[in-house]
Amino acid sequence: MTGMIVTARHGRPNVDRSVKITAREYGFWWANYDKTGLAPGQTPPDGLVNIASEAEVVLCSTLPRAIETADRVTNGARIVPRDALFVEAPLPPPPFFPDFIKLTPTTWGVISRAFWFVGYAPEGCESHRRARRRVKKVVERLTSEVDKVDGDVLLCAHGYLNWMVHRVLIKRGWKLVDHQGGNDYWSHRAYRRQTPPAAASGRSTEATMAAE
Numbered sequence: 001m002t003g004m005i006v007t008a009r010h011g012r013p014n015v016d017r018s019v020k021i022t023a024r025e026y027g028f029w030w031a032n033y034d035k036t037g038l039a040p041g042q043t044p045p046d047g048l049v050n051i052a053s054e055a056e057v058v059l060c061s062t063l064p065r066a067i068e069t070a071d072r073v074t075n076g077a078r079i080v081p082r083d084a085l086f087v088e089a090p091l092p093p094p095p096f097f098p099d100f101i102k103l104t105p106t107t108w109g110v111i112s113r114a115f116w117f118v119g120y121a122p123e124g125c126e127s128h129r130r131a132r133r134r135v136k137k138v139v140e141r142l143t144s145e146v147d148k149v150d151g152d153v154l155l156c157a158h159g160y161l162n163w164m165v166h167r168v169l170i171k172r173g174w175k176l177v178d179h180q181g182g183n184d185y186w187s188h189r190a191y192r193r194q195t196p197p198a199a200a201s202g203r204s205t206e207a208t209m210a211a212e
Contacts, residue, residue: 003151004177005142005169006051007162008188010069014039020102026112027093029105034088037064044073045186056151059142061086061158069186070156080156085138088158089131092122113160135164139172146193159183 013036021029052058052073060070062082070080091112103111121127126134138161145153155162166189170176174191181187 003056003146003149003153004190004192005146005174006055006152006154006188006190007165008048008051008069008073008154008156009159009162009181009183009185010063010065010156011038011042011044011072012185013037013065015105017105020104021108022099022102023093023095023097023108023111024099026105026108029108030091030093033105034063038068038072042072042186044069045180047180048073048186048188049075051152051188051190052154054152055154056149057145057153058156059083059086059145059153060156061088061161063087063158066156066158073154073156083141085134085141086155086157086161089128089160089164090116090121090126092116092120092125095120095122132164135161135168138165139168143172159187162189 013033015029015033015036019029052070058070058074058078058080060066060080060082062084066086067080067082074080091109092115094108094111094115116125117128119128138155142153142155142165155165157165163183166176169191173194175194176189177192178188178190
């Protein structure tokens with residue numbers, strides 16, 4: 001039997017989600033979020049640390065919150081390859097909202113994801129369609145890594161991206177065998193292949209979760 005694919009969400013970033021901001025300001029907030037590392041004083045769950053210690057391969061996205069998560073779960077004991085393929089699906093500020101409407105970043109995130117999900121993507125922003133194509137490449141990369149090492153592969157990435165990966169993995173014959181922490185920070189999902197690779201190749205899916 002091949003090893004597991006494990007996707008983990010990063011730890012809690014060092015940002016303030018309690019502020020009230022406009023839709024336009026949300027664009028700047030999200031840009032800053034992508035530059036921010038983890039809030040201090042966090043300890044990764046023991047279960048995730050154990051998975052990282054036993055994994056043949058640990059990967060992460062190029063965003064600071066994912067890089068620092070990978071470093072913490074491995075106790076800095078290994079060099080973790082970083083790849084922009086694994087970055088979070090974008091959240092462009094939603095259109096058509098006047099500046100007198102101020103909401104928390106979390107609320108704007110839900111609204112933005114809904115707009116993005118139905119096709120809204122301003123110039124320079126990855127669309128939902130392109131993100132779905134990228135997720136297929138993520139799954140192909142993770143599957144290839146598992147097949148090469150015949151051991152577990154851990155990806156330290158992001159909540160929505162991991163959800164999209166989940167749907168594709170299930171469609172391609174992988175079974176969810178462990179799920180800890182819901183979709184919260186430091187959560188993880190583990191999968192084992194149930195159908196032979198040749199029978200499952202080439203299938204695709206789309207995400208239905210519309211929150212950050």
